[in-house]
Amino acid sequence: MPRSVNHVASRAKRKRILKLTRGYFGARKNVWTVAKNTWEKGLTYAYRDRRNKKRAFRSLWIQRINAAARQEGLSYSVLMGKLSKAGIEINRKVLADLAINNPEAFKAIVEKVK
Numbered sequence: 001m002p003r004s005v006n007h008v009a010s011r012a013k014r015k016r017i018l019k020l021t022r023g024y025f026g027a028r029k030n031v032w033t034v035a036k037n038t039w040e041k042g043l044t045y046a047y048r049d050r051r052n053k054k055r056a057f058r059s060l061w062i063q064r065i066n067a068a069a070r071q072e073g074l075s076y077s078v079l080m081g082k083l084s085k086a087g088i089e090i091n092r093k094v095l096a097d098l099a100i101n102n103p104e105a106f107k108a109i110v111e112k113v114k
Contacts, residue, residue: 061096068099072110082113 014032021028021035028038066076074082083090088109098106 058092061092064096064099065092068103068106069110072107074110074114079110079113083109086113088113 017036017039018030018032021039023029024035024038027034029035062076065079069076069079072079090109095106095109098109
């Protein structure tokens with residue numbers, strides 16, 4: 001009895017991956033093994049960089065808070081220490097946004113902890 005192979009499903013699987021690699025350079029877009037490896041590697045990069053993005057944004061917020069705090073005569077670490085001692089629970093994202101877009105509100109927070 002001949003072997004039964006589901007060519008429809010295997011071809012559909014290949015087409016799905018090749019569709020996802022459209023726009024890649026060279027053989028990465030149309031050679032099955034190269035495209036599959038590139039696509040899988042891309043998934044690992046995406047997983048890693050979703051975490052690195054959080055790291056990068058936190059670093060940016062800290063730099064912005066530090067720059068605004070130094071204009072008020074404090075360093076970042078001193079400001080954050082005084083905020084926690086004063087019991088003001090405000091996260092770095094909001095604090096950085098205030099420092100950039102609403103300097104008066106940021107100044108008011110700094111004055112409250114001084």
